[in-house]
Amino acid sequence: MAVNQSYELPCGRDLDVVWDRLDEVRSGHADEHELTCPNCRTARESLLALREATRELVDEPEPAPPDLVGRIMSAVRAEVRRGQVLSLPTPEPGGIEVSEQAVAVILRYAADSAGGVRARRCRVRREGVDADGASIVEVELTLAVGLGNTDGGETLARVRERVAAAAAARVGLSLAKLDLLVEDVYEDGA
Secondary structure (H helix, E strand, O other): OOOOOEEEEOOEHHHHHHHHHHHHHHOOOOOOHHHHHHHHHHHHHHHHHHHHHHHHHHHHOOOOOOOOHHHHHHHHHHHHHOOEEEOOOOOOOOOOEEHHHHHHHHHHHHHOOOOOEEEEEEEEEEEOOOOOOOEEEEEEOOOOOOOOOOHHHHHHHHHHHHHHHHHHHOOOOEEEEEEEEEEEEEEEOO
């Protein structure tokens, strides 16, 4: 059974379109988006490496496993899922970038440390860059609250404080907006 699993890059371009246009871009027939988009460039570099590895496998006398291309494409899609990269301020020359996914992990951990809640989903969106070169982000954090939690407002204030502190002190991001969404309740020990 064939399954078509298309994947959209963070910029909105489909990964299959990037694959189909590899040769056009390399021969100078790229549109403005393809020339300037870091997401497409990263995906294109991964796909070119994939194509080269595939050529080497084809040249070998041993037949490749039948699911090889599917496994390789899954790995390429997983690489792309890291999300956009965020710029961090640094006193040294050059730049430092971190993926939105890595930032989300840190912010979920900070929320969990507040007690009485469990962080679920965390979406980090870049909104711009501040004067120091740090990315300005908006965060949407989904939480589950403990069933015995009777100080909901204080707990959410603690979560907000810890997430904001982690964004600034641990990562180096400017937090423009933090939306906390309580979507579930859990029992202790569950």
